[in-house]
Amino acid sequence: MRIGVPAVCLLAVVAGVTAAACGKRGAPIPPNVRIPAAVDKIEAIRLGNDVYVTFTLPVTNIDKSIPIDIQRVEVYGYTGTMPPGAARFAEAGSIITTIPVVAPPKTDADAAPLPPPDPSAGALPGTAVTIVDTLTQDELIQGRVLVDPRRPEPIAPVAEVSQPTVLRRFYLALPVSIRGRFGPPGMQAELALTALPDPPSDVRARYDASAIALTWEPSGGLLGFLLDRPLPPESTPFIGSVQTPAAGGAQPAPDAAVPSGPTTYNVYRELGLDPLELPLAGGRPPWTTPLPMPINPMGLAATSTTDELQLHRQRCYTVRAQRGALMSEPSSRACFTPIDIFPPVAPGGLAAVASEGGISLIWEPNNEPDLDGYLILRREPGDATLRQLTPTPVKDARYRDTDVQSGQRYIYSVVAVDTHVPLPNVSVESEQVEETAR
Numbered sequence: 001m002r003i004g005v006p007a008v009c010l011l012a013v014v015a016g017v018t019a020a021a022c023g024k025r026g027a028p029i030p031p032n033v034r035i036p037a038a039v040d041k042i043e044a045i046r047l048g049n050d051v052y053v054t055f056t057l058p059v060t061n062i063d064k065s066i067p068i069d070i071q072r073v074e075v076y077g078y079t080g081t082m083p084p085g086a087a088r089f090a091e092a093g094s095i096i097t098t099i100p101v102v103a104p105p106k107t108d109a110d111a112a113p114l115p116p117p118d119p120s121a122g123a124l125p126g127t128a129v130t131i132v133d134t135l136t137q138d139e140l141i142q143g144r145v146l147v148d149p150r151r152p153e154p155i156a157p158v159a160e161v162s163q164p165t166v167l168r169r170f171y172l173a174l175p176v177s178i179r180g181r182f183g184p185p186g187m188q189a190e191l192a193l194t195a196l197p198d199p200p201s202d203v204r205a206r207y208d209a210s211a212i213a214l215t216w217e218p219s220g221g222l223l224g225f226l227l228d229r230p231l232p233p234e235s236t237p238f239i240g241s242v243q244t245p246a247a248g249g250a251q252p253a254p255d256a257a258v259p260s261g262p263t264t265y266n267v268y269r270e271l272g273l274d275p276l277e278l279p280l281a282g283g284r285p286p287w288t289t290p291l292p293m294p295i296n297p298m299g300l301a302a303t304s305t306t307d308e309l310q311l312h313r314q315r316c317y318t319v320r321a322q323r324g325a326l327m328s329e330p331s332s333r334a335c336f337t338p339i340d341i342f343p344p345v346a347p348g349g350l351a352a353v354a355s356e357g358g359i360s361l362i363w364e365p366n367n368e369p370d371l372d373g374y375l376i377l378r379r380e381p382g383d384a385t386l387r388q389l390t391p392t393p394v395k396d397a398r399y400r401d402t403d404v405q406s407g408q409r410y411i412y413s414v415v416a417v418d419t420h421v422p423l424p425n426v427s428v429e430s431e432q433v434e435e436t437a438r
Helices: 005-022 086-092 221-227
Strands: 042-047 050-056 072-080 094-100 128-134 168-176 189-192 201-207 211-217 263-271 304-308 315-323 334-336 348-355 358-364 371-379 398-401 409-418 433-436
Touching (some): 050 189, 072 086, 072 128, 348 409
Antiparallel strands (some): 042 050, 050 128, 168 189, 371 409, 409 433
């Protein structure tokens, strides 16, 4: 087939347009940056020489893309008056712990949900984790100070700039991708390493049928108790002998190494294992350590408090002294297991009424939560001892005795029993009543 010149030109034009359309470039698409985002929420709380560092794992990469490319999070600590630069924090500080991070299970919309991953394998993105940094002597002194060799030495002396004198502890969490690439540094947590109050001593516990009473000696003993409470102002012996400081005069600066404020106390309770609760397989991962919470909602000014009673489960109590935002080391532990040794109260208002075929008894019911019932005691004529009439406890506060002989006089009493095993606690006897059977 022969093609003319105009047809050839038309084909060339169409081919050119097609080629131009295939080679057209659109807006550039940025590549996915597979680096985890920074940790933007972190907090440090000091209890004695234990620092609880809590932060939230990131859920996206630095470009907000998902799923996040993360393998672990490394937590670093540094002690100094000033924090090192964020870019060189890991170089100046020391690594405290490494938290492995596992990817959430991928599920199909139509498939059955998969079980959650093993907690011991790692933490999930987006979860809050808590680790404990136990401060040693090496962590209570100035850490490594980095010097930039590219910075020239000052030629002329510069004016002195006031620097903090109290050492501080700084924390930074750095996420790491699967390929080992560090994410950007995020927020830092910090706290002052000021002197701790003395822990309380001689924690004692006693309990009765309603509550547990706790007492302890004050922080620093009697001297600490007296120094912690300001003395009332004394009257001056002569008029005009009091000298007021000149206006604008320098006042003594408080010692920044000593926490300010009155001493208060926080009480902590540790319960023994619940026999009905299954223990965690493999134990609790170290990054899920809970922050100890006191049983008192606010600091206690007194050196005593009470706690609710829970029987037959071991419990240990410790007390920490608090000044300002700092808490002391815990006191010695006071451990015990409360046992039910408290019988019910004696039933009251016992009355007896005789009728044909028996004698009816009625009394006021007890209100103990562990009450099991009542035992009826009876003494017959010629017998000097009250004997148990009912083999098992009676649940209601009434009873009819039909095992009687007409014309005989009987003496009754009632005792209350609880559910304690193996032997119940028994109350004292109620008042005795007498009645003659018809």
